[in-house]
Amino acid sequence: MTTLSTHTTPSGYLLPSIHSAPPFFTQQPNPITQAVVCEQWTKLILSYARFKKLFVLRVEDAETLGGDWDEILRNERINRKLSAPHLSSIISTMVTKNLAAYEPPKQTRSVLLYWRQPEEWAEVLHKWVSTTGQLNTILTFLDITEPPIESPLTNLPTSLLKKAIAILAKTNRAQLFGIADGEGVRFFASK
């Protein structure tokens, strides 16, 4: 009997056993089965993204060898790979479920992954600002996404950062304004 077992990738990520099932890489003609396949892929993509701190997934990632996503979009041990149309359909389902957003908008080839929802990022951001004693100071986006000491926000895409700031602004915990060379933001303590 074929045993589908878990596998640890060179980067240390533990692949679920379903990843060693050959039909997992095929878009299923039965809609109920495909829903299962898609759900499993969604879980896998988000968990891998969180593990490797990846924020962007492109349909092309299914076709390019040597990319960030090779470890999960391909399985060399059973010689299977996810096809671009299949990945595109998974991505579209993820967007419908608000687990990803097309970025830039008005195209469907690339998404921003929400392994943390923008609301969660807003809290992470506010917590980081207050614990590092930067409340009430003016920060640039670069100060936040490329801090001297690595933080959970390091490399956060600007679009996601803007969404998080917008969420904080609604509760008066952040204020966005133009500065000499771009945009600046100031955070305030929670009331």
Added chain:
Amino acid sequence: MHRLGGVGLAAFDRHEQSKRSFAELSSELSHSQIENLQAELTQFRSALAHFATTHRDSIKSDPSFRHAFQQMCSSIGVDPLAGPRKGGWWAEMLGLGDWHYELGVQIVDVCVSTRERNGGLIEMTELIRLVSMLRGVQGGIITDDDFTRSIKTLQPLGAGYEVVHIGGRKMVRSVVKELDEDQNTVLAVAQDAGGRVVEEMLVNRKGWTHDRARTALENMLLRDGLCWLDDQDEQHGRAYWVPSVMKWDV
């Protein structure tokens, strides 16, 4: 000679009197018999209660003991699984009815949670493995026999829970769906091949026509959700995988 019954009026009195005495005697006798029986029953009950309390834990934890106990019960015509309603004094004393219901609930749990990926058909060994994982170490060892019994208790639910034999293996079906003969054959072939079936296997091994093989496989794929498609198969391009006979290390 003076006959006991006698003749004349006095005989009636005597007759009545003896009748009364007999009646007294008989009621006395039956009274003592009932008392005896009650005493025996009490003794039997207390013996059973004693048995139940001393062996309850081993019945629940030791599969061979449980099997022997169940055989003993069936030989004396007692159903230890008779629920609390059906005179389940036994069940109450042993908690065995509950034990089986509990197992039944866990079986349903596993069947339902794996249904989407296996189409409502799961191999017995796999079911046992998953239920055992659910119960944890303290659950003790559970056998094939226990599962078969528990699945029987699930039958009144009408959800189709049944043990079916496919290709010499026991499988548990959890959907109201009759498997036709062709599907049984496909499942048996898949079992031998570790889950993978292609048209050619059915043509070569079972002498089917390509049409028959394709129809059976496509029905299982599209209509029943019993198998998954693999369109990257190295040899045939299109292979069908039956998840219920694949072993999932989840």
